[in-house]
Amino acid sequence: MxxxxxxxxxxxxxxxxxxxxxxxxxxxxxxxxxxxxxxxxxxxxxxxxxxxxxxxxxxxxxxxxxxxxxxxxxxxxxxxxxxxxxxxxxxxxxxxxxxxxxxxxxxxxxxxxxxxLEPLSCGVRACKRGGVTIGSTVLILGAGPIGLTSLLAAKAFGASRIVIADFNESRLELAERFGANCTIQVCPDDEENDVIEHVYEAFDNKQPSVSIECSGAEMGIRIAILVTKTGGKAVLLGMGKTEINLPLGSALFREVDIKGVFRYVNDYPTSLDMVATGKVDxxxxxxxxxxxxxxxxxxxxxxxxxxxxxxxxxxxxxxxxxxx
Ligand SMILES: [Zn+2]
CATH class of the missing domain: 3.90.180.10 (Medium-chain alcohol dehydrogenases, catalytic domain)
Structure with a gap:
């Protein structure tokens, strides 16, 4: 190797x-x-x-x-x-x-x-599951390696606005280098509603069409469901506790699709193409x-x-x- x-x-x-x-x-x-x-x-x-x-x-x-x-x-x-x-x-x-x-x-x-290509394929898979395409507006929760590769993939797939949130300032700086339109630095004592307010501000008081949850934290998953626009998609990529409290009514009444991502499938060729053509670095x-x-x-x-x-x-x- x-x-x-x-x-x-x-x-x-x-x-x-x-x-x-x-x-x-x-x-x-x-x-x-x-x-x-x-x-x-x-x-x-x-x-x-x-x-x-x-x-x-x-x-x-x-x-x-x-x-x-x-x-x-x-x-x-x-x-x-x-x-x-x-x-x-x-x-x-x-x-x-x-x-x-x-x-x-x-x-x-x-x-x-x-x-x-492995972590990039996770981001590619998340974007495919979320139907990210030209004009999509995308919220990414978590700016670790998978959040950042999701950002790269969403950009390459044509998303028009990408906002990414994390606690870590240096990761958010890299997200900006990768083309995030806006970053949200979450503080450890922030309440759920504080973060939601920041998200709405970052999308000019609109809701993202796709949320990609990469933190695995309960609050992150709850926010992904709550802020995604009606009829949009909340994609779950982060691994956390397997049983948590979620606002499922919000997903049910607004037909927000909750989509799990497990690894990747036929995504390596897409990832390799994105790297080989210089679309992502x-x-x-x-x-x-x-x-x-x-x-x-x-x-x-x-x-x-x-x-x-x-x-x-x-x-x-x-x-x-x-x-x-
Ligand atoms: Zn089989």
């Missing part, structure tokens, strides 16, 4: 030992945001050659069930997904993966960009890089957010003595 990014879910597994129904019961190799160099190929693989750089979509379905056959393989009950118990991830020097989920990177796309997300030998430090940086960490990368094949 060339580059493996640390994702919030990796940190969840490390700290909590579980995410929702997925429980770590025995030691598991972590890592699922990866790019690599092809060393060897299966004899029937025709679309790759040795030495190619590839982005690795980390899950592969059974290819036989109704979900796989109808293009929703992310819902396959027999999905094998990197670093989702009990399947090992790819934070390793050498790793074997199904070739049809390896996407060749053009020579002008770096392996770092290849690894970042994911590289500013990278704040830290570590060699494999410093994985513990890398995880500590990702867990604590030290040094304004956004995306922390590990380079499995970089010698620890080199300066990265």
């Amino acid at each position: 060339e580059v493996v990014g640390i994702c919030g879910s990796d940190v969840h597994y490390l700290v909590d030992g579980r995410i929702g129904p997925f429980v770590v019961e025995k030691p598991m190799v972590i890592g699922h945001e990866a790019s690599g160099t092809v060393l060897e190929l299966g004899r029937n693989v025709k679309h790759l050659k040795e030495g190619d750089h590839v982005a690795i979509e980390p899950g592969s379905g059974c290819r036989r069930c109704k979900y796989c056959k109808t293009g929703r393989y992310n819902l396959c009950p027999d999905m094998r997904f990197c670093a989702t118990p009990p399947i090992d991830g790819n934070l390793a020097r050498y790793y074997v993966h199904d070739a049809d989920f390896c996407f060749k990177l053009p020579s002008h796309v770096s392996v770092e960009e290849g690894a970042l 994911v590289l500013p997300l990278i704040t830290h890089q570590f060699p494999l030998e410093e994985t513990l430090e890398a995880f500590e940086t990702a867990r604590t957010g030290a040094g304004n960490a956004i995306k922390v990368l590990i380079r499995p094949n970089t010698d620890s003595s080199s300066n990265c």
Whole structure:
């Protein structure tokens, strides 16, 4: 492997030992945001050659069930997904993966960009689920890596106004660089109604057509439902508690569709195209890089957010003595 990014879910597994129904019961190799160099190929693989750089979509379905056959393989009950118990991830020097989920990177796309296709695909999936298109107005709650890639995707999909909210000032500064029309810095003691008021102000007293919730916090999800315009879509991407209090009446009476996002499905090619054509630049997300030998430090940086960490990368094949 060339580059493996640390994702919030990796940190969840490390700290909590579980995410929702997925429980770590025995030691598991972590890592699922990866790019690599092809060393060897299966004899029937025709679309790759040795030495190619590839982005690795980390899950592969059974290819036989109704979900796989109808293009929703992310819902396959027999999905094998990197670093989702009990399947090992790819934070390793050498790793074997199904070739049809390896996407060749053009020579002008770096392996770092290849690894970042994973979080970008989450943002692409959220925008597709929310029907973001030219003229959409989009609220994004949470400016972590997934909020920021949702912003990049919404911009590329043609949204006319994008507002993003977070506690963290440095993340909001990056959101501005990424093209957010307005940022909202939420304070820890802000009440729900305070934030809602800021949102309305940011949209010139209108309601966004799509809200993408990336924080996973109860207040964030409640706000996503409450502020989305009548007939709009609230897309849930952030992972938090599985049972919370929600204003479902607001969604019911106003036909606000609540849409869950689980990973991505056929979104890697879209993400690669967006990067390869220069429509989005994911590289500013990278704040830290570590060699494999410093994985513990890398995880500590990702867990604590030290040094304004956004995306922390590990380079499995970089010698620890080199300066990265
Ligand atoms: Zn399947």
